[in-house]
Amino acid sequence: MNTVETIIDDVYQGQRISADAAEILYHNAPLLTLASLADHIRYKKHPDSVVTFLVDRNINYTNICISRCKFCAFCRSVAHEEAYVISTEVLDQKIQETIDLGGTQILLQGGLHPDLPFSFYLDLLAHIKQKFCIHIHGFSPPEIEHISNIAGLSFQETIKQLKSAGLDSIPGGGAEILVDQVRCHVSPNKCDSETWLAIMKTAHDSDLPTSATMMFGHIETPTQMVTHLLRIRELQDQTNGFTAFIPWSFQPDNTHIHVRKVTAWQYLRVLALSRIVLDNIYNIQASWVTQGDKIAQLALSFGANDLGSTMIEENVVAATGVHFRLSKEDMIRLIDTAGLKAAQRNCTYEVLQKY
Amino acid sequence: MILSFKDKQLYAIKDKIEKNLRLDRQDGILLYNTHDLIGVGALADFVRRKRHGNKTYFVYNQHINYTNICKNRCLFCAFARDRHEKGAYMYSVDQVRDILIQNKRNHLKEIHMVGGIHPNAPFEYYIDLLKTIRDIRPDVHIKAFTAVEIDHLSSIAKLPLSETIKALKQAGLDMVPGGGSEVMSDRVHQELFPKKINRTRWAKVMKTIHAEGLTSNATMLYGHIETVEERIDHFMQLRDIQDETNGFTAFIPLAFHSENTKLTHIPPTSAYLDLKTTAIARLMLDNFDHIKAYWVMLGEKLAQIAQTFGADDLDGTIIEEKITHSAGATSSKGLTRDYLVHMIRSAGFEPMERDALYQTVETME
Numbered sequence: 001m002n003t004v005e006t007i008i009d010d011v012y013q014g015q016r017i018s019a020d021a022a023e024i025l026y027h028n029a030p031l032l033t034l035a036s037l038a039d040h041i042r043y044k045k046h047p048d049s050v051v052t053f054l055v056d057r058n059i060n061y062t063n064i065c066i067s068r069c070k071f072c073a074f075c076r077s078v079a080h081e082e083a084y085v086i087s088t089e090v091l092d093q094k095i096q097e098t099i100d101l102g103g104t105q106i107l108l109q110g111g112l113h114p115d116l117p118f119s120f121y122l123d124l125l126a127h128i129k130q131k132f133c134i135h136i137h138g139f140s141p142p143e144i145e146h147i148s149n150i151a152g153l154s155f156q157e158t159i160k161q162l163k164s165a166g167l168d169s170i171p172g173g174g175a176e177i178l179v180d181q182v183r184c185h186v187s188p189n190k191c192d193s194e195t196w197l198a199i200m201k202t203a204h205d206s207d208l209p210t211s212a213t214m215m216f217g218h219i220e221t222p223t224q225m226v227t228h229l230l231r232i233r234e235l236q237d238q239t240n241g242f243t244a245f246i247p248w249s250f251q252p253d254n255t256h257i258h259v260r261k262v263t264a265w266q267y268l269r270v271l272a273l274s275r276i277v278l279d280n281i282y283n284i285q286a287s288w289v290t291q292g293d294k295i296a297q298l299a300l301s302f303g304a305n306d307l308g309s310t311m312i313e314e315n316v317v318a319a320t321g322v323h324f325r326l327s328k329e330d331m332i333r334l335i336d337t338a339g340l341k342a343a344q345r346n347c348t349y350e351v352l353q354k355y
Numbered sequence: 356m357i358l359s360f361k362d363k364q365l366y367a368i369k370d371k372i373e374k375n376l377r378l379d380r381q382d383g384i385l386l387y388n389t390h391d392l393i394g395v396g397a398l399a400d401f402v403r404r405k406r407h408g409n410k411t412y413f414v415y416n417q418h419i420n421y422t423n424i425c426k427n428r429c430l431f432c433a434f435a436r437d438r439h440e441k442g443a444y445m446y447s448v449d450q451v452r453d454i455l456i457q458n459k460r461n462h463l464k465e466i467h468m469v470g471g472i473h474p475n476a477p478f479e480y481y482i483d484l485l486k487t488i489r490d491i492r493p494d495v496h497i498k499a500f501t502a503v504e505i506d507h508l509s510s511i512a513k514l515p516l517s518e519t520i521k522a523l524k525q526a527g528l529d530m531v532p533g534g535g536s537e538v539m540s541d542r543v544h545q546e547l548f549p550k551k552i553n554r555t556r557w558a559k560v561m562k563t564i565h566a567e568g569l570t571s572n573a574t575m576l577y578g579h580i581e582t583v584e585e586r587i588d589h590f591m592q593l594r595d596i597q598d599e600t601n602g603f604t605a606f607i608p609l610a611f612h613s614e615n616t617k618l619t620h621i622p623p624t625s626a627y628l629d630l631k632t633t634a635i636a637r638l639m640l641d642n643f644d645h646i647k648a649y650w651v652m653l654g655e656k657l658a659q660i661a662q663t664f665g666a667d668d669l670d671g672t673i674i675e676e677k678i679t680h681s682a683g684a685t686s687s688k689g690l691t692r693d694y695l696v697h698m699i700r701s702a703g704f705e706p707m708e709r710d711a712l713y714q715t716v717e718t719m720e
Contacts, residue, residue: 338390
C-alpha cells in the first residue's frame, strides 16, 4: 500500500516514482515535505549550491497566428491593426541591444503565420548568424510543425535545414499539457501531443538540445498533469535531449479561459513534484515571469536550480497583464540572499561567469 | 514533521520544541543563520499547528490614516509629511464620519486607525475621532493609536499615561495596534528614528495599556540596517513584556519597503528573510497567541505561503492601505473577503473570520 511515508522513503532511496505515487504525493504530502524531498533530489544532482541564470531576450518575429489558442492573449489575426511581422532593422537593433547588455542568446518564437514561406525562416536565421555571434534558441514544436507543412518537408528534413541555417536549440513551448483531451479544448489547432513529442525526438536525434515546459492551472486534472510529466520522462529516457524542464502556471487575464489564477501554493507544489518525478532531467527552472521574484526565490528551495533568463524583453506573458521585471543584479541578489551561489550560464547550462 | 533537516543543527532545536522548552538567544541566532529555510519553516509549522491546527484567521477590516503630518520624520517612512508640505493632509472628524458612512459595509469588524504625530491637534480631536466612529459603527472594534501616538496624546492631554488610556477607552478604543517599536535597539533608534520614543518608553506605554485592560499587538520593522542579533533581542524583549502582562495578542513582522524613503539604497527584503522572520517569530515568541502574515508587505503570494511558516493570520480586507503603498508596495490596496478565503482554502487551511480581539465571528457565506 502506497502511503505518503512509504513513497517518500522510496524516493529518498533513489527509486523512480510511479504515476499513482506521484498523484498521492501531490494530493497529500505537506508542502514543506514536498519541498524537502525536491531539495534533496536537487542537491543529489547539483551538490554545489550554484543557481544559474541566462541573459537573453525574447524576440517574437510575428504575433499573427492561425492557432488561436484559448489561453493566449498575444496572438492577432492578419487583418488586425496590431498585427506585425518583425522588420530586419528592428530585429538587428534588438539583437545588438541584447549583446550590449551581456546577453548570449535570443529566444526566437512567433505565431503560426499563414503566409510566410519556408525561406522566411531560413533567411531569418542566416541573417542573424551572418551579422551576430549569438545563440539562437528558436521555434517551438508547433512552429516546427507549421514550418514543415509550409515547406512540404518531413520534420527531420525541416529541422536539418533550420539547423544548417543557424538554429542552435529548440524551446520547449507549446507543450501545454501533453494530453489530447486537454489540448483539443485549450489549443485545438495546435499540434497534438504525439506530434509535439515526435518533433522533440527528431530534434534530439538531430543533436539539437531542447527544453520542455508545462503550462498548468487551466482545465487539466492532476492526473493529466502527472501524465504530462511521465511522457516527458519517457522521451528523456530514450533521447536524453532535454536540458531543462520549466513548469509555469496559466495566466488567465485577457484570455478565453475563465479560471482563477493558480496560487503560489499550487505553483510550488507542482514545481517540487516536477523535480521529484523527472529524475532524468538535470535542470528545473523557476518561472519568475509568472510568479514574481519572491516566489521564484522560494522555488530555489522547492527543487529549482535555475532562474531562467533575465528576459530583456518578454511579450507573451505581458499580454496577460503580468509584468514582473528582473535585472541581472536583481537575479544575483535573489540567489545570494537565499544563501546560494549565482552563475551566469549559456543555453546548454555551461557556466560562463560565477558571481 | 515528516522530513529530515538539511542542517543537522536544527535537530537540537526540534528536541527543545517537542519538549516545550523555551528557545534562547543562541537558538534564535542559529535559526537566522542557517540556510535550511524549509527546516526552519517545518519547526514553525509544528508549533503553529499545535496552537491553531489548520485554522487561519482573517478580519473584515478598514484602515483609516487620519493624518500624514508627522514631526518624527523617521528615515524609513515614505508616508509622513511636514505641515506645509505638498500632499500633507489631516482628516477632520466630519471627513472621517463621511468615509465611514460612504463605506458602510455590513459586516465590517475592525477599524484600524493610525496616523502621524501631528504638532498641534488637540487631545479632543482624538477623543472625537473615537466617539464618532463608535457612534456610526457601534458594533465594530476600534483598534487605534500606536504606543507612539498614545505617548504623544498623554503629553498633549497633560495626563499620566494611565489616565490618557482610560479616557481613550471611554471614548471607544478597544485595542491598540503594535506599531512604533520598529527594532528595539538603541543603535537602530539613534540612526533611524531618533525623534520617536525609545524602546524603554515603548515598553512602558505597552505595559500601561495592558494594565488598563486593553490588549495590543506587537510588530518589528525588519530588512533595513538591523542585525540578526538585534532582531533576536527584539523578540526577547517582547517575550519578557508578554511574560509580565500577557497583553499582546498578535505579533506582526513588517517587511521594510524603501521606495520614497531616505533609505532607497536598501533593496527589498528577500522571500527567505520574510519567511524566516515569520517562522522565527513563531518559534521565539512562545507566549504569543498569533503570528500574522501581513499581505500588504509580503505580497499576497508570499503571505499565502507564510501560513506554513508559522503564520496563522492573514490580517484582513484593509481597504485601503496607504502607508506601505507610499513606499512602493506592489500588493493590492485592499482584498475582497472572498479572495482572502481563497488564499486560505487553496492552501488547505480553514478560514476563520475574526474580530479585532480574535473572537471568531459568524461567517457570512
